[in-house]
Amino acid sequence: MRHTRPSVSASILAAVKNRNKRPTGVTKVVRNDTVIASYNVHKCVGIDKKFDPDRIAHVIGELGADVVAVQEADKRFGERSGLLDLARLERENNLVPVRVASLYPKGHGWHGNLLLFREGVVRRVQQLKLPGLEPRGALVVDLDLEAGPLRIIAAHLGLLRHSRMQQSEAILNAVHADPSRPTLLLGDLNEWRIGKGSSLHFLHPVFDPMKNAVPSFPSRFPVLALDRVLGHPHSLVTGIEVHDTPLARVASDHLPIKAYVDLKGALAETADIRDRASLAR
Secondary structure, eight states: OOOOOOOOHHHHHHHHTTTGGOOSSOOOOOOSSSSEEEEOOOBBBBBSBBOOHHHHHHHHHHHHOEEEEEESOOOOTTTBBOOOOOOHHHHHHOOOEOOOOSTTTTTTTTBBEEESSSSOEEEEEEEEOOOOSSSSEEOOOOOETTTEEEEEEEEEEEESSHHHHHHHHHHHHHHHHHSSSSSSOOOOOOOOSSSSTSSSGGGTTTOOTSOOOOBSTTTTTBBBHHHHHHHHSGEEEEEEEEEHHHHHHHHSSSSEEEEEEEEEHHHHHHHHHHHHHHHOO
């Protein structure tokens, strides 16, 4: 049987059919899982063309996440200064940034990637330079959270498919270097396709790009799943949702996405895989 991949037109049609089902406020989900979010803030410029970091801060506050990966947190050119009020985010949401080394002292992140977390200990930070025609990077951060250890790869992949394929390979190399921790790959991965036609297909089987694809772009009328949260092991992510609120629809051209993570279950699965691999040697 021949399997067809979803087209842009099919995605738009599905969005039209579901346009009246979009929520009008923040969805409160009661879960014991750790909450991880990803948000491309579009350099704090909303779809109304206004530069407004306060709106972005409010949306981040709405998320209520334990960890937030932010893309486009810095100016891209010139001194590449940070665009968010980090002191306010800490004061109002108890979110603090993972510190990175940078040639631009006023910048917040690495190639615009900023990672915020509420509670925990940063054990290791790797600033991964990604190949491709555009300057891109990923943050590889080992966090010890209350629920357990977690590796987060916060990335913003390139616009070109060939570049994304190269960048996927570089990310997999970082995972294989130390597979001992449950790992999340999240961010604006700039790929809406799923299946073999997707540049993210090369992440398989470490990650499963077929899972948890929810439309997040454009924010006013989301039809493309550009923003992803992928887990290793695959059971790590127990649920995912788009944070679709009136403010989020205008604050950036992307909607944030939220993932629910079962660290305890993933740790047990990781230990079992490691034990079976040791017995096989």
